[in-house]
Amino acid sequence: MGFWLELAASGLITGGIYAVVAIGLNLQYGLMRIMNISHGEFLMLGAYLTWLAHTTLKINPILLLPVVAIAMFLLGVVVYRLCFRRIARAAPTVEVIEARSLLVGFGLMFLVQNTVNLIWGADLRGYSFMAEPVDIGGARFMANRLLVFGFAVAASLGLLALLRWTMIGKAVRAMMQSPTGAQLVGVDTGTLHPVVFGAGLALAGVAGGLLSMVYEISPSMGEPYTVTALIVITLGGLGSAIGSLLGGFLLGLVEAFGMHFTNPSLKMVLSYGVLVAVLVARPKGLFAR
Numbered sequence: 001m002g003f004w005l006e007l008a009a010s011g012l013i014t015g016g017i018y019a020v021v022a023i024g025l026n027l028q029y030g031l032m033r034i035m036n037i038s039h040g041e042f043l044m045l046g047a048y049l050t051w052l053a054h055t056t057l058k059i060n061p062i063l064l065l066p067v068v069a070i071a072m073f074l075l076g077v078v079v080y081r082l083c084f085r086r087i088a089r090a091a092p093t094v095e096v097i098e099a100r101s102l103l104v105g106f107g108l109m110f111l112v113q114n115t116v117n118l119i120w121g122a123d124l125r126g127y128s129f130m131a132e133p134v135d136i137g138g139a140r141f142m143a144n145r146l147l148v149f150g151f152a153v154a155a156s157l158g159l160l161a162l163l164r165w166t167m168i169g170k171a172v173r174a175m176m177q178s179p180t181g182a183q184l185v186g187v188d189t190g191t192l193h194p195v196v197f198g199a200g201l202a203l204a205g206v207a208g209g210l211l212s213m214v215y216e217i218s219p220s221m222g223e224p225y226t227v228t229a230l231i232v233i234t235l236g237g238l239g240s241a242i243g244s245l246l247g248g249f250l251l252g253l254v255e256a257f258g259m260h261f262t263n264p265s266l267k268m269v270l271s272y273g274v275l276v277a278v279l280v281a282r283p284k285g286l287f288a289r
Contacts, residue, residue: 022248048208
């Protein structure tokens with residue numbers, strides 16, 4: 001029983017990180033149709049900011065998470081205004097927004113990657129934080145993994161509550177359902193778009209900070225998480241924040257159990273297999289309404 005509990009918990013912990021990354025990207029794409037393929041690079045920036053502050057200033061990584069979130073939010077607002085605002089305003093159709101933002105995203109991805117590589121090099125970086133084991137119900141977990149899972153779930157649920165019970169959350173949901181209708185009732189898209197884009201990068205930065213507590217980091221660590229986030233969005237449904245949360249957990253469990261019963265090298269095969277199955281059986285996502 002302890003073994004199965006550890007395996008399930010490992011999948012849920014990984015899925016929690018997937019969910020945080022996917023919710024941020026889902027907000028951007030679901031609201032503005034901006035395909036920010038560089039989303040994972042801002043996760044990597046959050047990881048490097050946390051690592052740098054902890055190793056040089058000896059600040060507790062947990063205390064750094066709000067700072068990283070604020071820094072990445074402000075960076076997200078700047079990136080939107082410099083790179084995506086004109087695309088969102090000038091493109092004649094949704095398809096054009098997606099195509100142009102995809103190209104801009106690729107440029108940003110290589111720019112951020114190579115900038116970090118130039119500053120800190122390609123070597124793996126890391127630090128030890130709460131690495132002692134904890135026994136729960138006959139199963140053994142690393143304390144830092146439990147902490148990462150708790151913060152990932154809290155961040156996801158906090159955003160879901162914001163979308164559900166606040167005016168800005170209602171405005172975001174209205175824009176996702178009917179952009180024209182939302183504008184007719186007074187939703188200010190000029191303010192909402194950069195705020196939502198910044199919130200998406202803030203979530204990515206928090207996810208990166210959490211990952212730095214558990215894994216070693218490198219300039220290329222963001223790309224796989226962008227791909228995984230796209231898979232989770234497909235599983236959960238475009239524009240569905242709760243779908244991204246549940247889809248992240250589902251993908252984490254599939255990978256954990258699949259790699260145990262098959263081969264760890266088949267991780268991406270399992271992920272893409274789930275993606276293809278969902279696209280064939282339920283193209284709108286498992287949890288879309």
